[in-house]
Amino acid sequence: MPLLEITGLKKAFGGVQALGGVDFHINENEIVSVIGPNGAGKTSFFNVISGLFAPDEGSIVFDGDSLANHAPNEITRRGIARTFQNVRLFPNLTVLENVMVGQHCRTHAGMWSTILQTAGQRAEEQLIEDKAKDVLSFFGSRLAGYRYDQPAFVLSYANRRRLEIARAMATEPKLLLLDEPTAGMNPRETAELTELIGDLRDKKGFTVVVISHEMKVVEQISDKVVVLDHGVKIAEGDYDDVSTNEDVIEAYLGRPAERDE
Amino acid sequence: MIDMRRTFRFGLLAGGAMAFLGGIGMIESFNERTLIDPILRMGDLFLYGTLFVIAYIAARGEINILEEPDYRAAETTATGAAVGFVATMVTVVYALLITAVDVVEFFPNMDEAMVESLTFEQGAPIGLALLGLASVIVGAVGGWLVSTADGLKQSISKVVGWVLGFALLEVVVTDIVESRDVSRLIYSPNGGLRLWSVAVIAVLVVYLSRRYSGRLTSFAAEVSNADSKSRLRRGVIAFLVFAAIVLPMLLGGILNELMINVSLFVLMGLGLNIVVGLAGLLDLGYVAFFAVGAYGTAVLTSPLSPTFSPQLNWWVALPIVFVLAAIAGLLVGTPVIRMRGDYLAIVTLGFGEIVRILLLSDWLTPLFGGSQGIRRIPGVDVPFLGEVGGTRPEFFVYLTLIFVLIAGYISYRAQNSRIGRAWAAMREDEDVAEAIGISTVSAKLLAFVTGAIIASFAGALFSAKVGAVFTNSFDVLVSIIILVVVIVGGMGSISGVIVGAFVLIGVLGGPKSPGLLAEFAEFKLLFYGAILVFMMLKRPEGLLPSVRRSRELHQDEMSQDAWLEKGGDFTADDAEGATT
Numbered sequence A: 001m002p003l004l005e006i007t008g009l010k011k012a013f014g015g016v017q018a019l020g021g022v023d024f025h026i027n028e029n030e031i032v033s034v035i036g037p038n039g040a041g042k043t044s045f046f047n048v049i050s051g052l053f054a055p056d057e058g059s060i061v062f063d064g065d066s067l068a069n070h071a072p073n074e075i076t077r078r079g080i081a082r083t084f085q086n087v088r089l090f091p092n093l094t095v096l097e098n099v100m101v102g103q104h105c106r107t108h109a110g111m112w113s114t115i116l117q118t119a120g121q122r123a124e125e126q127l128i129e130d131k132a133k134d135v136l137s138f139f140g141s142r143l144a145g146y147r148y149d150q151p152a153f154v155l156s157y158a159n160r161r162r163l164e165i166a167r168a169m170a171t172e173p174k175l176l177l178l179d180e181p182t183a184g185m186n187p188r189e190t191a192e193l194t195e196l197i198g199d200l201r202d203k204k205g206f207t208v209v210v211i212s213h214e215m216k217v218v219e220q221i222s223d224k225v226v227v228l229d230h231g232v233k234i235a236e237g238d239y240d241d242v243s244t245n246e247d248v249i250e251a252y253l254g255r256p257a258e259r260d261e
Numbered sequence B: 001m002i003d004m005r006r007t008f009r010f011g012l013l014a015g016g017a018m019a020f021l022g023g024i025g026m027i028e029s030f031n032e033r034t035l036i037d038p039i040l041r042m043g044d045l046f047l048y049g050t051l052f053v054i055a056y057i058a059a060r061g062e063i064n065i066l067e068e069p070d071y072r073a074a075e076t077t078a079t080g081a082a083v084g085f086v087a088t089m090v091t092v093v094y095a096l097l098i099t100a101v102d103v104v105e106f107f108p109n110m111d112e113a114m115v116e117s118l119t120f121e122q123g124a125p126i127g128l129a130l131l132g133l134a135s136v137i138v139g140a141v142g143g144w145l146v147s148t149a150d151g152l153k154q155s156i157s158k159v160v161g162w163v164l165g166f167a168l169l170e171v172v173v174t175d176i177v178e179s180r181d182v183s184r185l186i187y188s189p190n191g192g193l194r195l196w197s198v199a200v201i202a203v204l205v206v207y208l209s210r211r212y213s214g215r216l217t218s219f220a221a222e223v224s225n226a227d228s229k230s231r232l233r234r235g236v237i238a239f240l241v242f243a244a245i246v247l248p249m250l251l252g253g254i255l256n257e258l259m260i261n262v263s264l265f266v267l268m269g270l271g272l273n274i275v276v277g278l279a280g281l282l283d284l285g286y287v288a289f290f291a292v293g294a295y296g297t298a299v300l301t302s303p304l305s306p307t308f309s310p311q312l313n314w315w316v317a318l319p320i321v322f323v324l325a326a327i328a329g330l331l332v333g334t335p336v337i338r339m340r341g342d343y344l345a346i347v348t349l350g351f352g353e354i355v356r357i358l359l360l361s362d363w364l365t366p367l368f369g370g371s372q373g374i375r376r377i378p379g380v381d382v383p384f385l386g387e388v389g390g391t392r393p394e395f396f397v398y399l400t401l402i403f404v405l406i407a408g409y410i411s412y413r414a415q416n417s418r419i420g421r422a423w424a425a426m427r428e429d430e431d432v433a434e435a436i437g438i439s440t441v442s443a444k445l446l447a448f449v450t451g452a453i454i455a456s457f458a459g460a461l462f463s464a465k466v467g468a469v470f471t472n473s474f475d476v477l478v479s480i481i482i483l484v485v486v487i488v489g490g491m492g493s494i495s496g497v498i499v500g501a502f503v504l505i506g507v508l509g510g511p512k513s514p515g516l517l518a519e520f521a522e523f524k525l526l527f528y529g530a531i532l533v534f535m536m537l538k539r540p541e542g543l544l545p546s547v548r549r550s551r552e553l554h555q556d557e558m559s560q561d562a563w564l565e566k567g568g569d570f571t572a573d574d575a576e577g578a579t580t
């Protein structure tokens, strides 16, 4: 049984059909890329899965349960975490706090135990901090040490993207949705992150859906590629199949394919 | 060379300010208070103080370090005097106009009496000449001061500060001294400082500051550099705690009364700080929870509660009041869960008024006494001391301090915890907070409920202290003033709220109570407004800001790559352009 199974997903904004009946599934421990030209509906696809927008039609079944009508925080609690295309950190919280806050849905201390400073609450606080540091160590020294206490807004663009991934990892998800994780990075940073996305599955055991415009990244990491255009899935398969598919070339790969030759 | 146009502009500004202060009746009303017996009245202090400050600023702009010192002094003095002269011209024209044209119908303060108060009660020709002379002298002194040596400047400002402090705080000094004879020695019967006490204060200040100023600063530096666990640091903290315990016994009734008032606002400030400062929910109807606390206590404890009168002990009533406040928090919180920013502010503003109007309504009058209020609320039973209420402020003060400590502790624990982080995240970006697994619904309700319970501390204490509750103690103004306390002190900062309450409620006075400067009562809100505007311009993060808050307001200065903020919405096109 797939980890996430989506059938006939539709979402319209006014007259724009952002998603026009998309079927999608991903198995545990897979990395699937979602590609498509600008405005194809990729981000909308993530927004609907993560509960920010309710779908007009269609079903989303995650880990055996339907996700219909759940609040975003509930969906995160069930194990889907995401990043945003236009990085959305908590800019005035520190790097460490940004990650610690990600564990909110996995921890329990309430007002009473916080005020009374119970042993359980203190142990939990310590655990939150340790886990946050552990998650940040995934990015080597880039977000460690003196960076812990820097406010997020002083970070470089690439580091913000990394921090956002760390925050998503801290929610201990089964499924990670990454919206253009390499956008705005230079080639070296892109290569480094591409490798880390592989590690997210291989070492951390996450299942990953990646939206990307960069074909090199897609080629390197994907078990499967799904192509959206005008809110409709026009192709699905491994990278070689998709990159030679006529419809896809016409809709999307046209320019880069020519340039690559 | 003196910049004539600039000087003229400052003169006009000073004249305009003086005319304004006169026009709103401030000078007239403040002149009833003598500060230094024969020579200085409070109105004059404000009138010429304004001119002095403006002349000083004008002259400071004239300083040219390349010029000879003597020439410099002449120049700044002349600039100050010129500002004073222009200001007088404005004031004189203004005074003559008012005597000639009757505008009392539109500006009730602009009458002959105001002109009198501007002119040392001398009326047109002589008074105006005096006004001009005084203005030129004050302006010249202000200008001259700019060019004086730093040491002299410091001594002068210290002396002036202490003398004015003693003069303005006559009530406090008398209250502390507690002996009529001693205070009569310092102050004359009309409340002004005697001339010879001015002289004594001046001599003492100069002597003591010469002698000890260096040592004091080095001691302060030593304390602040000391390790937080060192003996010195602990000694200082122990001393402060000891002082807080002993102080109320030494202070007189008036000051304890004031302390209680300030503490009540500290309590409400801390509660609102959780809602606005930590969780970012702008609640303009916060007074409703204060009312729930006060009326809850009144109904449960007073024998005169109209219908339902269980006459409980205050301590027994307290937990019930907390429950009522929590319910009120949920009632206000639930319908506004989906609202943000301005909408939330407007709706909560409405809620605050609804509570007050409901209390006055025919429907609830049988329960809460309507405009009659509820009287004869007993004080708090304290072991060994008996009933402690408003008549024993020196004990009641401890009670309020205990609750302040509790509220401060709750805020402190909450803000550095899982809950506090969730609030902070929600304040920064509500959608993202929700998307990373924070239930914003429960986080908001928790903030409302916690804030409501802390406000009900204040309400319960208020009832017991005053002994009666009326609806007019709970109008919108209270909500606004609490918010101003939080903003001026520093949003999200516990120490900030405490400082804010001391500065505003302690010095200027609360919505219904006088502060240290009781004479300000009539113009209190004017000062509140002026302080708020000044703070927003010069120090929007507040007097003692929280770290997060000041980061937020100074992001652009700290950010390494501020230019990126402009293109925050980094699109795929850019990404492609950057990598292919």
Ligand SMILES: Nc1ncnc2c1ncn2[C@@H]1O[C@H](COP(=O)(O)OP(=O)(O)OP(=O)(O)O)[C@@H](O)[C@H]1O
Pocket (backbone or CB within 6 Å): A013, A016, A017, A018, A036, A037, A038, A039, A040, A041, A042, A043, A044, A045, A085, B572
């Ligand atoms: N909140 C919204 N309100 C109105 N229209 C929206 C909204 N979100 C998306 N759309 C529209 O839906 C369509 C799909 O947008 P979406 O952001 O999902 O595309 P995308 O594939 O992520 O594009 P890109 O590669 O540029 O990120 C677009 O036409 C967009 O204008």
Ligand SMILES: [Mg+2]
Pocket (backbone or CB within 6 Å): A042, A043, A044, A085
């Ligand atoms: Mg997108």
